[in-house]
Amino acid sequence: MRTPEKDPSLTLTRRRFVQGAAAVGIAALVEGKVTLANAETSAHEAPVLTGNHFDLAIEAHHLNFTGRRVRALKINGAFPGPTLKWREGDTVTIAVTNHLPSETSIHWHGMRIPTEMDGVPGLSYAGIAPGQTFVYRFPVRQNGTYWYHSHSGFQEQLGLWGALVIEPRDKEPIEYDRDYVVLLSDWTDTKPETLYSNLKKQSDYYNYHRRTTGTFIEDAKNKGLRPTIANRLMWGRMNMTPTDIADVTNAAYIYTMNGNPADANWTALFVPGERVRLRFINASAMTLFDVRIPGLPMTVVRADGNYVQPVTVDEMRMGVAETYDVIVQPHEEKAYTIFAQPESRGSYARGTLAPRLGMAAEVPPMDPYPNRTMEDMGMGGMAHMNGMQMGGMASDQMPGMKGMQLNGMTDNSMPETKDTDMTAMRDGAIEPLAGKTPFSQPGPHTTRLMPQPSRMMSRPTETREGEVPLHVGAEVVGVAMKTSPRLHDPGDGLNGNGRRVLTYSDLHALYKGVDGRPPTREIILHLTGNMERFIWGFDGYKVSQAEPIQLKLGERVRFILINDTMMEHPIHLHGLWSELENGSGEFSPYKHTLLVKPAERVSYLISADTPGRWAFHCHLLYHMAAGMFRTVEVS
């Protein structure tokens, strides 16, 4: 075993891990435990903690964003919580002490760790009782950008979250000069319990983009009276509205960047020509962010902590809990705006990338408020999909993958034979390992392990297609008639905006995944809900009505998610990677959270390589609270 402390390649001096504007001239911040205010902007920073032992104190404090002092939760007195810097290969110890009058917890989002360290009350442990300290201790076997947050009640909304940055053991195949964490989130002065109760009683409580007489007249002028009436009747018959974009909007939320409102102008510094790494983390409770830096293309190098083949875009939509590492290289001596508007528009989070403090660039106007389409309703209308074959079967290949090979896409496909990892193709190379030990995160030294050829050809032994026990009751308003993998679709509000927007079809892993086995069965889950009642779930059931999903330790499973609702759901599986089947074959991107669009059908592979009781849920906080949660049991 190497000793990380003595490895000079891992010291911080190799690259500057900098903390926004404060990094220049305030060296103390690197190990600081205090939240520093910057003199020239009112922005503050999360403290950074490094090493392999950490003490986190969870306390009730107040925050004041609007002139009202509102109860908030802080970690070591900081909002956001401290950025924890770990090193791959270390065993870290985190002692979390609860100074609240109620139970709390910390979950390490995206970390592949033993189930009892996962921090989900009721699955991993009992939670951390008031006055108690729970000591997490686990080996760090991965690297990249992740985050942590409370998994108790609505504490996430109150500020119990922070960034995790894990230095890789090997030199990263990414060149950069500066390194910043950019945490995006949503803050509300409303008590989360009240917010939830408001949604239960009036699900469009926070929608101030309803269809009105005014919008009717406008539409009639623009589109004609007859089509406008027809459209109103069509949506009205279902008691739905195409303006149902987000359950919680800027009517309740202030959007923040590293805990700062837009006015505070959190600033990250650069010297022109430098390569700047931005670790974007969507740490919000309910907000999908559309992120861009006008005038500066972003090269996405990691997604959900895992390397992807660099792809340069102007904009990306971040589902709640997703992380993207991007590299930008500003050449000009000028300021650039880091602009993150929620899908429901109305307001935004904003920061600045600048050569000096106190600079600001123009803040772009917000895009128009999006509308849901018939396609979102699962009613077809594939006009803009260029006539792709949209059979909707998970085992169909995804179309248009720019000539990429489709290995591993279908359950009976042959692996790539010109593989440099041919040595791994010995008979049974993977079988003895499956279930014995968690597979490594794909990296420069990992090997793709293939099953015996005879097994590779086998069909899934259990396919539940067509026999999904979908329960249609008060919990479900409808089932999408037509679903498709909308992986090329950037999402509502992003189509045709003239910018190159990242889609899931752009994500190709840089390194092959370790587990080369085809799945032996498919698990189909419908994402369902009754938005009027604000009940959400899987297959028509809330978590309290449902049994855990059972996986056998070591098995390879395909999950197929069918979104029957007209909203996006960021679906997160704890403890195991979700290998998105986007046509990249053995270069399928490894994700921990998958944003599923309305009427979308998404499939991904899972290696059930770590035993335990894992949470599987929509990462929209109030959807989870309303039942969109399952336990996945690997045993």
Added chain:
Amino acid sequence: MMSRLALHLVFAGALLASFGPIPICAQAPETPVEAPTPASRWPKPVEDNRVLTFVSFDQLEGRTNGPNTSFRWDGQGWIGTDFNKLWLKSEGTVTNGITSDGDQEILYDRPIPYLRYFDWQAGVRLDLDSGPTRAWAAIGMQGLAPYFFNFAPTLYVRDGGRVAGRIEGSYDLYLTQRLILQPQVELNFYSQADRGRGIGTGFSDLDGGVRFGYQFSRKFAPYIGYAYSGVFGQTATFSRQAGQPTSAPRLVFGVWVWR
């Protein structure tokens, strides 16, 4: 299974017993292998059956035609979970210290599985006001009909096989994001006359109106409007005999509130 369980509970009269979360399944697997066995005292990872409370007034208003002003309320509230609610309804009109049209209901409420936006309700209605008291058994439904119409038909039965019916409907027309025009109507029917309460057989009365309100917040919207109450058929005859008007158009002013 859930609904059957709940029905048994209701008809056993154990209304209150059904408010808590209904245990549907045990979280623990039968044979946990390697995964840590959860202690029984561990909380649930997600509490998706929170008990909430709701109180709302569709009418909380003065009604005036100049010389005469009356106070009218029509409200409802509930306590419960997604699937089990205790629902209370109350309405009445106070004119010169005399309360009329007093209707108080206590109902058990559950979603109707295949009518996604409707609940069924069953319980008791008490006609409680300055007139003689009557008690009815009530069964009805309430919810959102297609095209966003609020719709609530209820059937009432009491001793002697007397039957009554009520249909309530309203529509919230958003003129802007905060300006609302709300037409509303309530119709009552009775199978047999009840002279004590001045009620005749058949279609007895109507209360309708149009209100125009501004949502300062979602939960607070003052309004003004026009309301019409009228009695018909045999009920109108009884009213005339008692020397009371058979119709009362009124200017109304009040506030929509809920929490």
